[in-house]
Amino acid sequence: MIPLLHDFTGETVLIFGGGPVGARKARRFAAEADAIVVSPDFADRAFGGAERVREAPDAAGVREWVDRTDPALVVAATDDAELNAAAEAAAREAGALVNRADDHGEQDAGNVVVPATVRDDPVVMAVATGGRSPALSKYLREAFEEQFAGAGAMAELTGDLREELKSADMTAAERRDAVRTVVRTREVWKALDSGRSNARQVAADVIGYQMGDTS
Numbered sequence: 001m002i003p004l005l006h007d008f009t010g011e012t013v014l015i016f017g018g019g020p021v022g023a024r025k026a027r028r029f030a031a032e033a034d035a036i037v038v039s040p041d042f043a044d045r046a047f048g049g050a051e052r053v054r055e056a057p058d059a060a061g062v063r064e065w066v067d068r069t070d071p072a073l074v075v076a077a078t079d080d081a082e083l084n085a086a087a088e089a090a091a092r093e094a095g096a097l098v099n100r101a102d103d104h105g106e107q108d109a110g111n112v113v114v115p116a117t118v119r120d121d122p123v124v125m126a127v128a129t130g131g132r133s134p135a136l137s138k139y140l141r142e143a144f145e146e147q148f149a150g151a152g153a154m155a156e157l158t159g160d161l162r163e164e165l166k167s168a169d170m171t172a173a174e175r176r177d178a179v180r181t182v183v184r185t186r187e188v189w190k191a192l193d194s195g196r197s198n199a200r201q202v203a204a205d206v207i208g209y210q211m212g213d214t215s
Helices: 020-030 059-069 080-091 134-147 150-166 172-183 187-191 197-205
Strands: 012-016 034-039 052-056 073-076 095-099 116-120 121-125
Touching: 012 020, 012 059, 012 080, 012 134, 020 034, 059 080, 073 080, 080 095, 116 134, 116 150, 121 134, 121 150, 150 172, 150 187, 150 197, 172 197, 187 197
Parallel strands: 012 034, 012 073, 034 052, 073 095
Antiparallel strands: 116 121
């Protein structure tokens, strides 16, 4: 399995199943895509702004929904393995990605696994256990959140630094080493907690470079 990132902006994600799993998937995808949840019932949970359609489609109905909405991804999250299989088949025939959230589909070839994710834009970190241990995925996600707090700010800082160093009298290798030094210096990470400008100065001191003020 090779991990990839996919931009769902402007795409439709079709979710079958309105239970806790369907709600969690809806919250994840509604932040970026047009998420539609089709289910006869809905859990008393937040669905993240996803459109909810109260309907109990059979296999033919599932195929009609796929044909009608032309989704980029179909999520099969019902408690009916046969209905999930029908959703998977319809998705594959339509050329859509498929995520089966039930135990049966978790290891199927070609199944998209939605990992536990830590997001601090523009940084995204994800961890998956192939469906074997959701508890471990959650534990690692929480550990990443704590260990790499401020990763987004670090990405912005070093992105600015890379651009500035391009105009300096440095070789490509020297610029690369300078940025790596900043990323690996704990004092810079700590300085990010007290503000971007302070972190910029600490980064400059670490590599002995006078950074311009682009804030």
